[in-house]
Amino acid sequence: MDNPPGALRIRIKKGVGLAVRDVKTSDPYVVIKMGNQKLKTRIVEKNVNPEWNEEFILSIQDPDLPVKLTVYDHDKFSKDDNMGDAEVDIKPFLEALKMKRKNLPNGTILKTIQPARSNFLVEQSHITWKRDKVIQDMCLRLQKVECGEVEIELSWINPPGASST
Template structure:
């Protein structure tokens, strides 16, 4: 990584794409979903799960965070062999509440303590309240996203922070 990049780097955000629930059918009786995660110029994707509208990815995607105000855009696609992959909905979420909780330096909390809860609103894609929890010496955020621009579907993700030696830090 370039030194200028390290100076502006706050740390790494690990997004665990856990699973999809009741995703839209785009093939004959099912779909072959995968998830693309974008933040700024970064773009990562999960593996394809074949013939499953309730896929379990449990896959970690790691993004470099330089700007806590950037939103994360998550898009689900149906993998097709001979035609363009079909879009199966998208959702976006802010990492700012999570970053704010990280800056509280909460080392001595009991495991399982809920630090804050982000409520669903018109401005986000949350399907339910998203809790930021202190667990095993780390701050994690559990998020259930309701997909937009599609008839049905939710995706569950978990956020976790990775501090980097030499980064600007929080």
């Protein structure tokens, strides 16, 4: 699969029903990894339903590599606690980027991904043509933890002067 020119924008929206790792709550943050790239959200103190709404840019060197998300509870005096993880396969998103989009109405669904044990999705995820961009919203179930979900959005950034069709 040829890499389209551009970069992947990932917006970490919020956590839902995250695990309690302190006395009654947690101080969560998300670490995003893809290949040798590693990014981190801010810490939201005392909240198991945090809203980050933070955007990060990942360059795609290998489309076979998943985007890995790990949620941690920040601790001041000990090692941060793991609160679960999830992975995003970006190949369906990259395939949707290759579709002809000229003259498509806003809100057109380009592809739908059904939840499966292998993809961490809580519910079906749509790759949509919105506001002249390919966008994928998804809610991911965290693994290796008793509860918790993370809502994210993927979009594509074209290099300056590139066509979005």
